[in-house]
Amino acid sequence: MQMYAEDSLTEATIRSNRRKLAVLLIIPLVVLATAYAVFYTGFGVPTGTTNKGELIQPPIATEDFVYNKLDGSLYTPESLWHMVIPVLGDCSTACRDTLYTTRQVHLRQGKRAIDIDRIAVLTSPPTAEFVAFMEAEHPGTTMVMANQAQWALVSEPTQLADGDYFLVDPRGWLMMAYRSEHTGEDLLFDLKKLVR
Known part of the structure; x- marks a missing residue:
């Protein structure tokens, strides 16, 4: 009988992989939410300029x-x-x-x-x-x-x-x-x- 890779995964490995997948999905959402907040509130936008005039x-x-x-x-x-x-x-x-x-x-x-x-x-x-x-x-x-x-x-x-x-x-x-x-x-x- 042939054994597939998922059959050999332990419960701890499965939980670890799910956490990694959740982090990968959450990161773009956090970036988008931060960009939205900066754009609409102006918080964190630099106010200084580099021009001399x-x-x-x-x-x-x-x-x-x-x-x-x-x-x-x-x-x-x-x-x-x-x-x-x-x-x-x-x-x-x-x-x-x-x-x-x-x-x-x-x-x-x-x-x-x-x-x-x-x-x-x-x-x-x-x-x-x-x-x-x-x-x-x-x-x-x-x-x-x-x-x-x-x-x-x-x-x-x-x-x-x-x-x-x-x-x-x-x-x-x-x-x-x-x-x-x-x-x-x-x-x-x-x-x-x-x-x-």
């Missing part, structure tokens, strides 16, 4: 903003990351420092630089001296005039100060601000994570 909450939609170039033609931004540098009135020392910092960061991007654009948003008509300065020191930076009503949607909620600048994603969402306490290394760190 100041995250704008909620982000500001700028894709419908109307900008005009200095010659009066309409400026249509490409679907790139944008460093937006506000030029408030006459470009102060803080403004010129920001232009320098963003230029250096842009140059350090290497081959990724083609995926990033720099835009100087002017809040008032520029002087001939400033236009000459931009052409000499910051070639390739697009200068545009801001629509004051639209620009207020950025400047007021972000509490814009002289020398601040922003990072706008390819879909037009203004998502990060950089203040006087931020360095070019902070912007470089964030761009390395964002632009791939």
